[in-house]
Amino acid sequence: MAAIDSSLLQVxxxxxxxxxxxxxxxxxxxxxxxxAEAADLAQDTFVRILxxxxxxxxxxxxxxxxxxxxxxxxxRVLFNHYRRLSLEQxxxxxxxxxxxxxxxxxxxxxxxxxxxxxxxxxLDALPAKARSAFLLSQxxxxxxxxxxxxxxxxxxxxxxxxxxxxxECIMLGN
Amino acid sequence: MTGRASPPESLSFDRAIARQAAQWLxxxxxxxxxxxxxxxxxxxxxxxxxxxxxxxxxxxxxxxLGGLPGGIALQSLNRGSRVERRAVLKxxxxxxxxxxxxxxxRTLPWEQWSADLRTSAGERRSVALAxxxxxxxxxxxxxxxxxxxxxxxxxxxxxxxxxxxARDPAAEQGPSRPFVVRxxxxxxxxxxxxxxxxxxxxxxxxxxxxxxxxxEHAVEIRPAxxxxxxxxxxxxxxxxxxxxxxAAPQPxxxxxxxxxxxxxxxxxxxxxxxxxxxxRYRRGLLRCDPQISGLRISGAFQLDNIDGILNALPDTxxxxxxxxxxxxxxxxxxxxxx
Numbered sequence: 198m199a200a201i202d203s204s205l206l207q208v209x210x211x212x213x214x215x216x217x218x219x220x221x222x223x224x225x226x227x228x229x230x231x232x233a234e235a236a237d238l239a240q241d242t243f244v245r246i247l248x249x250x251x252x253x254x255x256x257x258x259x260x261x262x263x264x265x266x267x268x269x270x271x272x273r274v275l276f277n278h279y280r281r282l283s284l285e286q287x288x289x290x291x292x293x294x295x296x297x298x299x300x301x302x303x304x305x306x307x308x309x310x311x312x313x314x315x316x317x318x319x320l321d322a323l324p325a326k327a328r329s330a331f332l333l334s335q336x337x338x339x340x341x342x343x344x345x346x347x348x349x350x351x352x353x354x355x356x357x358x359x360x361x362x363x364x365e366c367i368m369l370g371n
Numbered sequence: 372m373t374g375r376a377s378p379p380e381s382l383s384f385d386r387a388i389a390r391q392a393a394q395w396l397x398x399x400x401x402x403x404x405x406x407x408x409x410x411x412x413x414x415x416x417x418x419x420x421x422x423x424x425x426x427x428x429x430x431x432x433x434x435x436l437g438g439l440p441g442g443i444a445l446q447s448l449n450r451g452s453r454v455e456r457r458a459v460l461k462x463x464x465x466x467x468x469x470x471x472x473x474x475x476x477r478t479l480p481w482e483q484w485s486a487d488l489r490t491s492a493g494e495r496r497s498v499a500l501a502x503x504x505x506x507x508x509x510x511x512x513x514x515x516x517x518x519x520x521x522x523x524x525x526x527x528x529x530x531x532x533x534x535x536x537a538r539d540p541a542a543e544q545g546p547s548r549p550f551v552v553r554x555x556x557x558x559x560x561x562x563x564x565x566x567x568x569x570x571x572x573x574x575x576x577x578x579x580x581x582x583x584x585x586x587e588h589a590v591e592i593r594p595a596x597x598x599x600x601x602x603x604x605x606x607x608x609x610x611x612x613x614x615x616x617x618a619a620p621q622p623x624x625x626x627x628x629x630x631x632x633x634x635x636x637x638x639x640x641x642x643x644x645x646x647x648x649x650x651r652y653r654r655g656l657l658r659c660d661p662q663i664s665g666l667r668i669s670g671a672f673q674l675d676n677i678d679g680i681l682n683a684l685p686d687t688x689x690x691x692x693x694x695x696x697x698x699x700x701x702x703x704x705x706x707x708x709x
Contacts, residue, residue, distance in 0.1 A: 283450065291443040291446040302513070305489060305491055309440065312438070313448060316435065316439075316444075332436075333445075335437065341400075359400070360394050363393035364393040367384055367392055367425050368386065370431070
């Protein structure tokens with residue numbers, strides 16, 4: 198219990214910099230995105246900190262340099278946000294090419310987007326070719342040989358890519 | 372989640388175990404897989420609970436990917452390298468002032484009337500209609516609500532709905548508007564009642580038919596092509612009808628409304644019918660091998676855990692569940708029973 202209390206206190210101390218973080222995020226986002234978005238991302242930043250503090254010891258940085266620590270976490274949140282926006286854009290573009298009759302309902306879109314986002318986050322750190330190999334296998338059902346031909350690499354390399362991607366998924370998925 | 376009681380290991384994985392699991396997955400995906408490899412993999416999975424957990428995690432992710440619409444998912448996920456993806460973003464942010472996805476995020480479609488209601492596979496949804504009637508959508512269902520001055524109309528495109536009608540509030544000023552469910556096969560008019568309507572399955576070899584189960588009071592069915600065959604179905608009966616005729620009413624399945632509470636209750640149901648039922652609640656393909664289609668199954672099952680039901684099947688029947696790499700699952704005869 199003592200561990201929880203002290204980590205909560207640390208997060209509370211960080212929270213006193215909330216207003217400052219909000220300003221930082223607004224500047225990063227630029228004026229086009231509006232304040233609501235900055236507020237959401239600030240919220241996400243604190244949620245992330247809270248979750249990680251419950252799981253493990255807070256890094257030294259938290260106490261010594263609270264703003265530096267906030268920026269480190271907020272930058273990750275911001276990148277995640279950008280990644281999601283670009284994913285949504287790509288998804289909407291892909292949808293536009295679909296025949297109208299097959300267009301999914303908004304609810305279906307949301308569900309698909311949620312799953313896409315989850316997968317996208319897992320594959321984010323992979324080299325482009327490894328990600329392509331994994332997606333061709335999992336989404337298109339191509340064999341390793343077919344993927345090798347398409348990406349112009351050896352089957353051995355495709356297997357290495359696949360193992361890499363599965364490993365990432367296991368480590369990051371939930 | 373039990374907070375501090377569960378150690379952090381339960382959340383993350385040992386990198387070495389994740390790597391081993393990944394290598395096994397790659398190996399088993401390769402055609403043809405030797406029996407020796409398959410056994411070795413099974414031994415590896417059984418050797419430690421963490422091995423099995425890593426394996427399951429990867430399978431889950433594989434299933435998740437298999438459930439996505441292929442072409443669209445590939446285009447969205449395979450959009451250039453990490454750096455490119457982020458570079459695109461900067462310009463993108465300047466171009467769009469209100470990100471579309473975030474807007475759809477916060478407003479759900481059925482907050483507006485006359486909206487089209489949809490559920491995805493595995494989802495159930497209860498909706499209070501403008502007149503006070505209750506509409507419950509089962510899995511993978513689609514219905515439009517079209518209320519106007521003349522009638523309270525629901526158009527059922529797919530899936531299954533239950534309706535509990537309310538007294539029309541408009542009746543205070545004038546005549547009560549009829550409450551009608553329309554399918555391709557015809558109209559079902561509620562006569563102060565609770566009933567279930569299932570849209571026709573898209574089955575290539577069977578004539579499409581709407582199925583109606585009346586739980587309270589009665590409904591009047593009017594086939595779309597031959598309205599002369601209109602007839603009233605009473606509580607406790609179920610009936611199928613096509614555009615031109617209504618089959619003889621049968622006693623209603625006692626558990627026809629169990630799905631409303633998230634349950635599937637069956638009594639000596641054929642396994643192929645059972646698997647087809649489960650398939651409605653799950654994305655992807657779920658098939659039953661014809662060799663075992665005649666096996667019988669009874670019991671009460673939780674619809675929120677279809678994979679759990681599948682995994683438990685081999686405990687009660689001589690079957691095995693084969694997961695392919697994509698969202699494609701087949702219930703097959705147990706290899707040990709033959």
